[in-house]
Amino acid sequence: MDHIRNFCIIAHIDHGKSTLADRLIQRCGAVDPREFRDQILDSMDLERERGITIKANTVSMPYTARDGRTYELNLIDTPGHVDFSHEVRRSLMSCEGALLIVDASQGVEAQTVANLYLAMELGLQVVPVINKIDLPSADVDRVMEEIDRDLGLDPFASIQVSAKLGTGIDDLLEAIVTQLPPPKGVPEEPLRALLFDAQYDPYRGALLLVRLFDGKLRAGTRVRFMHSGQEHKVEEVGWQRLKHIPVPELSAGEVGYVLAGIKSLSGLAIGDTLTEAERPAAEPVPGYREAKPVVFSSIYPMATDEYEDLTKALEKLKLNDAALIYEKDSSAALGFGFRCGFLGLLHLDVLQERLEREYDLSLILSAPSVRYRIVLADGSEVWVDNPTFYPDPGSIQESYEPYIKATIMTPERYLGTVMELCRERRGVETTFNYLAAGRMEVISQLPLAEVLFDFYDRLKSITQGYGSFDYELLDYRLADLVKVDILVNGEKVDALSQLVHREFARPRALRYCERLASTIPRQQFKIAIQGAIGGQIIARTTINAFRKDVTAKCYGGDISRKRKLLEKQKEGKKRMKMVGAVEIPQAAFVAVLKTEAPADEE
Amino acid sequence: MPPPSASRPGLYVHVPFCAQVCPYCDFSVLRGGAAARRRYVEHLLAEVPLAAADWSDPDPFDTVYFGGGTPSILPAAELARVLETCRRHLPLVDEPWTCLEANPEDVTPESCAEWRGLGVRMLSLGVQSFDDAALRFLERAHDSARARAAVETALAAGFATVSVDLIYGLPDQDEAAWRRQLEALVALAPDHVSCYQLTIHPRTRFGVAAARGKLRELPDERQAALFELTHRFLADAGWPSYEVSNFARGPEQRSRHNRKYWDHTPYLGLGPSAHSLAVATPTSARRFWNELRTPHWERRLAAGERPLEGEERLGPRELATEALMLGLRTAEGVDLDAFTQRYGFDLEASNAPLLVELQASGQLVLRDRRLVPTLSGLAVADGLAAAFTIPS
Ligand SMILES: Nc1nc2c(ncn2[C@@H]2O[C@H](COP(=O)(O)OP(=O)(O)OP(=O)(O)O)[C@@H](O)[C@H]2O)c(=O)[nH]1
Ligand SMILES: C[S@@+](CC[C@H](N)C(=O)[O-])C[C@H]1O[C@@H](n2cnc3c(N)ncnc32)[C@H](O)[C@@H]1O
Ligand code: SF4
Numbered sequence A: 001m002d003h004i005r006n007f008c009i010i011a012h013i014d015h016g017k018s019t020l021a022d023r024l025i026q027r028c029g030a031v032d033p034r035e036f037r038d039q040i041l042d043s044m045d046l047e048r049e050r051g052i053t054i055k056a057n058t059v060s061m062p063y064t065a066r067d068g069r070t071y072e073l074n075l076i077d078t079p080g081h082v083d084f085s086h087e088v089r090r091s092l093m094s095c096e097g098a099l100l101i102v103d104a105s106q107g108v109e110a111q112t113v114a115n116l117y118l119a120m121e122l123g124l125q126v127v128p129v130i131n132k133i134d135l136p137s138a139d140v141d142r143v144m145e146e147i148d149r150d151l152g153l154d155p156f157a158s159i160q161v162s163a164k165l166g167t168g169i170d171d172l173l174e175a176i177v178t179q180l181p182p183p184k185g186v187p188e189e190p191l192r193a194l195l196f197d198a199q200y201d202p203y204r205g206a207l208l209l210v211r212l213f214d215g216k217l218r219a220g221t222r223v224r225f226m227h228s229g230q231e232h233k234v235e236e237v238g239w240q241r242l243k244h245i246p247v248p249e250l251s252a253g254e255v256g257y258v259l260a261g262i263k264s265l266s267g268l269a270i271g272d273t274l275t276e277a278e279r280p281a282a283e284p285v286p287g288y289r290e291a292k293p294v295v296f297s298s299i300y301p302m303a304t305d306e307y308e309d310l311t312k313a314l315e316k317l318k319l320n321d322a323a324l325i326y327e328k329d330s331s332a333a334l335g336f337g338f339r340c341g342f343l344g345l346l347h348l349d350v351l352q353e354r355l356e357r358e359y360d361l362s363l364i365l366s367a368p369s370v371r372y373r374i375v376l377a378d379g380s381e382v383w384v385d386n387p388t389f390y391p392d393p394g395s396i397q398e399s400y401e402p403y404i405k406a407t408i409m410t411p412e413r414y415l416g417t418v419m420e421l422c423r424e425r426r427g428v429e430t431t432f433n434y435l436a437a438g439r440m441e442v443i444s445q446l447p448l449a450e451v452l453f454d455f456y457d458r459l460k461s462i463t464q465g466y467g468s469f470d471y472e473l474l475d476y477r478l479a480d481l482v483k484v485d486i487l488v489n490g491e492k493v494d495a496l497s498q499l500v501h502r503e504f505a506r507p508r509a510l511r512y513c514e515r516l517a518s519t520i521p522r523q524q525f526k527i528a529i530q531g532a533i534g535g536q537i538i539a540r541t542t543i544n545a546f547r548k549d550v551t552a553k554c555y556g557g558d559i560s561r562k563r564k565l566l567e568k569q570k571e572g573k574k575r576m577k578m579v580g581a582v583e584i585p586q587a588a589f590v591a592v593l594k595t596e597a598p599a600d601e602e
Numbered sequence B: 001m002p003p004p005s006a007s008r009p010g011l012y013v014h015v016p017f018c019a020q021v022c023p024y025c026d027f028s029v030l031r032g033g034a035a036a037r038r039r040y041v042e043h044l045l046a047e048v049p050l051a052a053a054d055w056s057d058p059d060p061f062d063t064v065y066f067g068g069g070t071p072s073i074l075p076a077a078e079l080a081r082v083l084e085t086c087r088r089h090l091p092l093v094d095e096p097w098t099c100l101e102a103n104p105e106d107v108t109p110e111s112c113a114e115w116r117g118l119g120v121r122m123l124s125l126g127v128q129s130f131d132d133a134a135l136r137f138l139e140r141a142h143d144s145a146r147a148r149a150a151v152e153t154a155l156a157a158g159f160a161t162v163s164v165d166l167i168y169g170l171p172d173q174d175e176a177a178w179r180r181q182l183e184a185l186v187a188l189a190p191d192h193v194s195c196y197q198l199t200i201h202p203r204t205r206f207g208v209a210a211a212r213g214k215l216r217e218l219p220d221e222r223q224a225a226l227f228e229l230t231h232r233f234l235a236d237a238g239w240p241s242y243e244v245s246n247f248a249r250g251p252e253q254r255s256r257h258n259r260k261y262w263d264h265t266p267y268l269g270l271g272p273s274a275h276s277l278a279v280a281t282p283t284s285a286r287r288f289w290n291e292l293r294t295p296h297w298e299r300r301l302a303a304g305e306r307p308l309e310g311e312e313r314l315g316p317r318e319l320a321t322e323a324l325m326l327g328l329r330t331a332e333g334v335d336l337d338a339f340t341q342r343y344g345f346d347l348e349a350s351n352a353p354l355l356v357e358l359q360a361s362g363q364l365v366l367r368d369r370r371l372v373p374t375l376s377g378l379a380v381a382d383g384l385a386a387a388f389t390i391p392s
């Protein structure tokens, strides 16, 4: 077992994890040169287009070290964005070591710190790696100082590399085998394999990625999931190289895949432990923490007859995205859908795109919301993340909203504007510290709800891209909350209701009204669009009626042509949602509900 | 809506020739010299028996409409041959109400006398404008003096109905300019007027210019203003509208042929692009149409074939959709009970909130169990029709 190394590559977004993984994979000859492409582990189209890693990816590769021995390196490349920290945690769980990458010109950033803590919490050995030393703006000395001061790691143990040029890769590989520990675990003990990822294959069923802590696993073994109790017969086990390579057996310490003909996905949960049905282990591997969603949104299919497809798609995606949480929901305007919980706005955005691309669905998402704690007059308490279930204001005694501790790292020159942004977003107890050389850390306590609303974008733009941001949930605090409804010709459009802080109700309502006014086409009559709190109108716009919409001539007997045009027009209307007598095209919902572009990178 | 058998079928003859092709026109038209016209007439004569063999309605045709194109381009003798052949193969009343479209340059006391001799009762004049600049913009062959002279000549010739076609809503045309046209029109006092708002069709020279940004359609508000001006002005002057683009001094002067298109009275069309409707029962009909382009139409006939390009079966749903769409374009509107009775769809029951909304916004009125568009409703009649639900 001491020839195995299980390790993650962790870092702040864009510090070069995936590029470094490329070099390691190439150096180990784990990929045919003809099949190689940059950021080869970012296999999803979405990842390639956005240039970011969304899902952790595992690859096994053989490495012959300077000591002459051949090691099996199981590498997991992880995403850097804060929204996917659940992926990072999940990956770290199945490793003994981690490479913590720091960009030689950017230095230590918010997620560098956060991911280091995560690795330490799980007891992993961490090797700091300074990447991008080829950059003219690289400042290795400064970064070494930051590694020392901000991370508390030994800067002289760090390896300097350029993932781009391949410099330092040999030293890094040696460090992996010499500085990172091999897995512990006993092959003779009863099987304990942690299910840490899965994907769905329409032909072979669920493909499970497991890390064996104890025992052995081979085809024919009857396995039991220790949490769900389900049992399956293993059909095939193998290594997750860039392709799947079947092997006769996986043994303690190893990472590999398992196929067991699992077609029904219900009950299958990432974090579960596989054991042998015949000889079960006493205790499962300590599981992950359940993902704690902080952002909620309802997802509806554009076409109501796609609800079934959406249901199946979510079931499959859930396998691949352990942080996703959902339950049934419905709206008068948009029909049946799901209320989903996310780890952040980018997570939400990615889920939407994956559903649309991988499952060919067209969706409408309601405005993202946080979860509020509401104390009613009778002293009872309810949790509300969906405006639909907001209690009658008369029965509410107090509302509480989640606060976060935001840690923002920024060059010193933007300190003033960053502090101002925090104040604007109702931040309290905003403080700052000097970090190494010209960099500042701003810490502020902010309502999470205000961060959902284009905070990333604003931060990025005011710091010209240099600001980075991390947060952790703090606690719940008293909130002056109101429910803003949107009315179209007096009828409430339930899917557009939102819970907001009183101070922001009017501008938010106006923004919705204006977006609706610019996307609902003119109709036969004037349309009044209003924002209201209870009975009180706080914003309004109108759409004037068509004044001229008639063809001059009917072309003699050619009535068919005109009728077909009309039928086509009516067909188009079927895809519109009716609110009273007003037709609202899907596009209007999409435009209104479109979240501000979440940060793809900070 | 009167049941179909209450009205006798109409006969339409399409004459595709024009001296020049106007830049806005998307009818089946072509230039073509005397030889081409003679060839066309021969083919038309050949079409009559083929069409007649398939026409089983025993009711005699009581209207004949020569449309185009420019039917006035054909010598009266040729028109007479066509009529004779039709009478030989098809049931035709003794004195059908006959209409001829004429371009001003073809209108002389002599030609009028010949047309009268053919039995033409309504002469429809393609005047388009009494303004020389507008006529040049529309690339018409005549000028305003010729236009006026043609109307006067026609009025003096003793037709039962003289009609004038005008086009409005030209780019840059303001209300004052269009009002002057309307004044010129009523000063001549024709019996019937058609005022068509300029439509820019994609596959025309204007359409191409518009796509390239060289021609701009009037904005909605200005089109609406001109539309209302037209209807109010003509109503005040004694020509109330009976349809979106048609105005008549009195019910007698309305086009008896065109209304058949609007209420599912059967019609038979001859010549390229002509459409026909054969009505089997009140809720089932067949619409069929000829090859659009003259050469194709001729080739099919030369091969001894019926020159049909397509056909369509109309069931209650299609017929109801059309009746609603066309009814809302007329001053008579849609008779709710007759509609339910004929097509089996209760418009009122299935569109209750819409009807309330449309009446409240002043686009429709419910009068004597009829849905009647108001002037502002007429201006958006296409949208009105689309707003209704015809239940399945
Ligand atoms: N100059 C230089 N650029 C590098 C180096 N390593 C990575 N990059 C560039 O940095 C950018 C980000 O690289 P990735 O490998 O996608 O970064 P990542 O850490 O995987 O990013 P996420 O997965 O989104 O967190 C890309 O444009 C790379 O080409 C390096 O050593 N030198
Ligand atoms: C069937 S056309 C033929 C009549 C005749 N050939 C003429 O153009 O003078 C009947 C009328 O349709 C109108 N028309 C033709 N094309 C039009 C267009 N693109 N927009 C508005 N009206 C049009 C003209 O007023 C024309 O007189
Ligand atoms: S004269 Fe009439 S039919 Fe001929 S091209 Fe012009 S608009 Fe069309």
Ligand SMILES: [Mg+2]
Pocket: A017, A018, A019, A042, A052, A053, A077, A078, A079, A080
């Ligand atoms: Mg990456």
